[in-house]
Amino acid sequence: MAAKREKSFQFVVIGGGIAGVTCVEELFTQVPSADVALVTAGPHIKAVTNFRQVSRTVEEFDVEERPSRVLQEKFPALTVIHSAVKALHARDHSVETEDGGVFGYEKLCICSGGRPKLLIQDNPYVVGIRDTDSAQEFQKRLSKARRIVVVGNGGIALELVYEVEGCEVIWAVKDKAVGNTFFDAGAAQFLIPSLEAAKPQEAALCKRPRYTTEEPGGVQTFTADRNSHKHGGWTNPGSALGPDWHQGIVLRGAEQVTRRVSVEYQCEVEKICTPEELLPSAEQTLKPDTVGSWPVYIQLTNGKAFGCDVIVSAIGVVPNTHPFLPGNSFALAEDGGLQVNDHMLTSEPDVYAAGDVCTACWEASPLWHQMRLWTQARQMGCYAARCMAAGVLSKAVELDFCFELFSHQTRFFNYKVVLSGGRMVGAVLIGETDLEETFENLILNQMDLTPYGEELLNPNIDIEDYFD
Ligand code: FAD
Numbered sequence: 001m002a003a004k005r006e007k008s009f010q011f012v013v014i015g016g017g018i019a020g021v022t023c024v025e026e027l028f029t030q031v032p033s034a035d036v037a038l039v040t041a042g043p044h045i046k047a048v049t050n051f052r053q054v055s056r057t058v059e060e061f062d063v064e065e066r067p068s069r070v071l072q073e074k075f076p077a078l079t080v081i082h083s084a085v086k087a088l089h090a091r092d093h094s095v096e097t098e099d100g101g102v103f104g105y106e107k108l109c110i111c112s113g114g115r116p117k118l119l120i121q122d123n124p125y126v127v128g129i130r131d132t133d134s135a136q137e138f139q140k141r142l143s144k145a146r147r148i149v150v151v152g153n154g155g156i157a158l159e160l161v162y163e164v165e166g167c168e169v170i171w172a173v174k175d176k177a178v179g180n181t182f183f184d185a186g187a188a189q190f191l192i193p194s195l196e197a198a199k200p201q202e203a204a205l206c207k208r209p210r211y212t213t214e215e216p217g218g219v220q221t222f223t224a225d226r227n228s229h230k231h232g233g234w235t236n237p238g239s240a241l242g243p244d245w246h247q248g249i250v251l252r253g254a255e256q257v258t259r260r261v262s263v264e265y266q267c268e269v270e271k272i273c274t275p276e277e278l279l280p281s282a283e284q285t286l287k288p289d290t291v292g293s294w295p296v297y298i299q300l301t302n303g304k305a306f307g308c309d310v311i312v313s314a315i316g317v318v319p320n321t322h323p324f325l326p327g328n329s330f331a332l333a334e335d336g337g338l339q340v341n342d343h344m345l346t347s348e349p350d351v352y353a354a355g356d357v358c359t360a361c362w363e364a365s366p367l368w369h370q371m372r373l374w375t376q377a378r379q380m381g382c383y384a385a386r387c388m389a390a391g392v393l394s395k396a397v398e399l400d401f402c403f404e405l406f407s408h409q410t411r412f413f414n415y416k417v418v419l420s421g422g423r424m425v426g427a428v429l430i431g432e433t434d435l436e437e438t439f440e441n442l443i444l445n446q447m448d449l450t451p452y453g454e455e456l457l458n459p460n461i462d463i464e465d466y467f468d
Helices: 018-030 067-074 132-142 157-165 183-196 374-393 436-445 450-457 463-467
Strands: 005-016 036-040 044-052 059-067 079-082 085-089 096-097 102-110 115-117 148-149 168-172 262-266 269-272 297-302 305-308 311-313 317-319 336-341 351-353 358-360 407-412 415-421 426-430
Touching: 005 018, 005 096, 018 036, 018 044, 018 067, 018 374, 036 096, 036 102, 044 067, 059 067, 059 374, 085 297, 102 374, 132 311, 148 157, 157 168, 157 407, 183 262, 262 450, 297 311, 311 374, 317 415, 336 351, 351 374, 374 407, 415 436, 426 436
Parallel strands: 005 036, 005 102, 036 079, 102 351, 148 168, 148 311, 168 262, 336 358
Antiparallel strands: 044 059, 085 096, 096 102, 115 317, 269 297, 297 305, 407 415, 415 426
């Protein structure tokens, strides 16, 4: 039975990350008189700044970590509740927080993000990077490290192997090429030499504002006890980091080397063990001078074993659904996310979800697929708010155009990278090509490009003019 409710709101949003904050902002845009509460476990919220629509679907923006009062100043009618949600009573339309509060809602949006999938639980040498705290913990460990092993082939692994200096990096990827989550083997081949070259000076310059973690005195009181609700060795996290997360911290190991990365392809982790547990057969694959001198060993399925100081688990995220499941009947996707339909509605009435916590289960456009990225967290948060407001405004909402074509702009190995389109019909633009809009139009038009063949990529032909 749910406890007595303190207050009821028209809209309650859980999570102060990009999805939750965008959802709150859009709710006020749609319904200026809305009665909204934001319940968040972390002391800060993530704010989108300098938003720029580069083309119809490609967006560029910065993200800043700010005290939640900034949001309250912007929307005086907003109530921010600083506590983690520990239970949801969907039938009763209420949520219960760690500090004993019970809040009713007419419509709820869960934007609780995800936490790193760890290769192994509770091993002090295996770290995941998600929020400011975990990035700082990694930095501390790295500063004393001679060698680290990075496992994973997504965005975080790509950024880490490029940024870490003063330490040998072994990069274990399960695919035939690096960056498989984002691009194909051809693009990977183009990028790999950047790992061997010295980092250009300008790589150290950050064009975006850095994250600021204000001192506790400067923010509103955080009442939840962050250490009291561990889930698989991971306390209730702050918001996920995003582009430039490493700019505020020095990613330098204990050695004098600049960058030394070696990639182990097509392998997964067989075993993570102590020096004592290392099998004699694996010992033979170690460099003779490194047997027994490392705090942790990792055995890969390609038969190689490495001793190292830290293992970074960069193999994706697990959606943060745990507090919401007991007593409710959410349909979960295979990846553990809350299933949402084309109105961002979960299987529970009046409960929406957006961002890393949800899995898009509508019949998606062949040119769009879900990836747990900032871009999509913002788009989903915004669209969920429009769907939530639609009932109040008595108007119908159609699936937003941003879900027609997958688009994401980022930087890898100091190159601007624009990803556009689906896996088979798409483009990866590396460098300052200025072709994003042209290629986007070509994908959307579904024009037959066979006659142009490789000429499409000929730098001497101005295809922008050609297709205008
Ligand atoms: P989050 O940002 O994780 O926010 C979740 C919020 O929910 C937090 O405020 C948290 O405190 C709160 N919360 C959690 N549980 C509860 C609870 N029980 N009760 C109340 N509140 C709760 N994406 C990109 O597009 N580009 C990048 O370059 C990029 N780099 C990344 C680098 C790193 C190191 C990491 C970790 C991620 C990166 N991402 C990047 C991914 C991106 O950060 C996420 O996809 C995005 O932030 C997800 O937003 P979200 O709002 O869904 O979740």
